[in-house]
Amino acid sequence: MSSDFEPILMRNVGVAKAADLQVYEARGGYQGIRKALQMSPEELIDEVKKANLRGRGGAGFPAGMKWSFLPKERKVTYLCVNADESEPPTFNNRVLMESDPHQLLEGIMIAGYATRATVAYIYMRGEFTEPFHILQRALNQAYAAGYFGKKILGSDFSMECYIHRGAGAYVCGEETGLIESLEGKRGWPRIKPPFPAVAGLFAKPTVVNNVETLCCLPHIVLRGAAWFTAIGPQGSFGPKLFCVSGPVNRPGCFEESMNITVKDLIYGSKFAQGMIGNKAVKGVFPGGLSMGVLTGDELEMRMDFDSPRKFGLLGLGTAALVVFNEDTDIRDVLLNVTRFYAMESCGQCTQCREGTGWMYKIAQRISLGAGRREDLDILVETTRNMGMMPGLSICGLPDGAAFPIRTLVEKFRAEFEQHIVRQEPGKVERVLRVLN
Numbered sequence: 101m102s103s104d105f106e107p108i109l110m111r112n113v114g115v116a117k118a119a120d121l122q123v124y125e126a127r128g129g130y131q132g133i134r135k136a137l138q139m140s141p142e143e144l145i146d147e148v149k150k151a152n153l154r155g156r157g158g159a160g161f162p163a164g165m166k167w168s169f170l171p172k173e174r175k176v177t178y179l180c181v182n183a184d185e186s187e188p189p190t191f192n193n194r195v196l197m198e199s200d201p202h203q204l205l206e207g208i209m210i211a212g213y214a215t216r217a218t219v220a221y222i223y224m225r226g227e228f229t230e231p232f233h234i235l236q237r238a239l240n241q242a243y244a245a246g247y248f249g250k251k252i253l254g255s256d257f258s259m260e261c262y263i264h265r266g267a268g269a270y271v272c273g274e275e276t277g278l279i280e281s282l283e284g285k286r287g288w289p290r291i292k293p294p295f296p297a298v299a300g301l302f303a304k305p306t307v308v309n310n311v312e313t314l315c316c317l318p319h320i321v322l323r324g325a326a327w328f329t330a331i332g333p334q335g336s337f338g339p340k341l342f343c344v345s346g347p348v349n350r351p352g353c354f355e356e357s358m359n360i361t362v363k364d365l366i367y368g369s370k371f372a373q374g375m376i377g378n379k380a381v382k383g384v385f386p387g388g389l390s391m392g393v394l395t396g397d398e399l400e401m402r403m404d405f406d407s408p409r410k411f412g413l414l415g416l417g418t419a420a421l422v423v424f425n426e427d428t429d430i431r432d433v434l435l436n437v438t439r440f441y442a443m444e445s446c447g448q449c450t451q452c453r454e455g456t457g458w459m460y461k462i463a464q465r466i467s468l469g470a471g472r473r474e475d476l477d478i479l480v481e482t483t484r485n486m487g488m489m490p491g492l493s494i495c496g497l498p499d500g501a502a503f504p505i506r507t508l509v510e511k512f513r514a515e516f517e518q519h520i521v522r523q524e525p526g527k528v529e530r531v532l533r534v535l536n
C-alpha cells in the first residue's frame with residue numbers, strides 16, 4: 101500500500117528533546133487547550149462526538165458519548181487515565197508517554213475541561229519505570245508553567261493531576277479494577293451497573309480513557325472534527341498506532357490510518373518490512389492477544405474497528421500485532437495463551453477462575469503429547485461458557501481469553517489433530533495419571 105499519511109500522534113518521535121516543554125510549545129504544543137478554553141465544555145463534547153473519536157484502549161467506545169453519560173448535576177468529577185497498558189504485546193501508550201509526554205498532558209487537560217474534572221489520575225503500570233520518570237518530569241514542567249493547578253491559563257478551570265503507579269496486574273487495566281486499585285484496594289473489577297460515569301472513583305462520577313484516546317484530543321480541537329473524519333474508513337476515523345512484534349525484520353510502533361491491512365503492516369517498507377529469513381507467516385494476533393488469531397491466509401484484514409468481526413475476532417482491541425512463523429508449534433502458542441489468562445484471572449468469578457485454569461491444564465496435556473481429540477471440543481465449549489457475553493462474569497477478561505483460544509483451536513484444528521494422531525500409544529494415560 102502506498103500512503104501519504106503524515107504522522108500526527110508520533111510527529112514528535114525522534115525530535116531532539118521532544119519531552120521538554122519548550123520544544124513541545126515551539127512545535128505548536130498547548131495551543132489545543134488554549135483553543136478549548138475559548139469553547140464551552142458542551143461545545144467541546146459536541147466536537148469530539150462529531151469526530152467520532154472511538155476509544156483506543158480496546159473496546160472502541162465513542163469518547164464523546166461516554167462523557168455525556170456523566171450526570172448533569174454533579175459536584176466532583178474524576179478523570180482516570182488508563183496507562184496500565186497490560187495487554188500483550190501492546191506498547192503504543194509507552195511510546196506516546198516516553199516520546200511526547202506533553203501531548204498526553206494536553207489531552208488530559210482538554211478531557212478534564214470537557215468533563216469538568218477536578219482531578220486527573222494517571223494510572224500507570226508498575227513496570228513502566230522510564231515512562232514514569234519522563235512523564236513526572238513533564239508534569240512538573242507543566243505545573244510550573246501554569247498548565248495544571250488553579251485557574252489554568254487565567255481561566256476559571258482548575259484541575260490537579262497525579263501519576264499513580266500500579267503493581268503490575270493485567271486486570272488492573274480493566275476500568276473498575278483500575279479504580280479499585282487506585283483507591284488502594286485489591287484490583288478486583290466491580291459489578292456494573294453502576295458504571296464509573298455515575299459512581300466510579302471514591303463513588304463519584306468518573307471518566308476512564310486510554311492514553312492514545314486522550315492524545316488525539318489536541319489535534320481534534322485544533323484541526324476540527326471534519327479533518328479527523330477525513331482520515332480512515334467509515335466509523336474508524338483518525339490516526340492510529342499499530343505495534344508489530346514477533347519474528348519480523350523491523351518490529352516497532354507505527355502510525356497510519358485504519359485503512360491499513362495486516363499484510364501491509366507486516367510487509368510494508370514503512371512498517372515491519374517482512375519476516376526474518378523470509379519465513380512464511382503462520383498466524384497473527386492482530387489486536388493484542390485477546391481479540392483472537394488470524395491464519396497466514398487472512399492477512400488482507402483491514403485494521404479498523406469493524407473488519408475483525410468478519411474474521412471471527414472479538415474486535416480491533418489494542419491494534420498490537422504479534423506474528424508467529426511457519427516454524428512455530430501451534431501447541432506452544434496455545435500453551436502460552438492459556439497460561440497468561442489462567443495466571444491473570446483475579447478469581448472472583450467461578451467460570452473465569454475455573455475455566456481459564458481448565459483450559460491451561462488441557463493445553464499442558466496437549467503440549468506434553470497427551471492430548472485427546474475431545475480436548476479440542478472441550479476447549480471450544482469452555483470458551484463459550486465463561487465470559488461477560490453469556491452473562492457469566494464480572495469483567496471482560498474471560499471474553500478476552502475465549503477468543504484467542506477458540507480461534508486457535510478452530511482455525512488450526514487440523515494441525516492440533518495431526519499432533520494428537522501422532523502421539524505415542526499409552527502416553528495419554530501416563531500423563532493423566534501424573535497430572536491428576
Ligand SMILES: Cc1cc2nc3c(=O)[nH]c(=O)nc-3n(C[C@H](O)[C@H](O)[C@H](O)COP(=O)(O)O)c2cc1C
Binds near residue numbers: 156159185500
Ligand atoms: C482485562 C482487561 C484489561 C484491560 N486493560 C486495559 C489497558 O491496559 N489499557 C486500557 O486503556 N484499557 C484496558 N481495558 C479497557 C478498559 O476497561 C476501558 O475500556 C478503557 O480504558 C477505556 O478507555 P477508552 O474508551 O479511551 O478506550 C481492559 C479491559 C479488560 C477487560
Ligand code: SF4
Binds near residue numbers: 444450495496
Ligand atoms: S471475570 Fe475473571 S478477571 Fe474479571 S472479575 Fe471475574 S474472575 Fe476477575
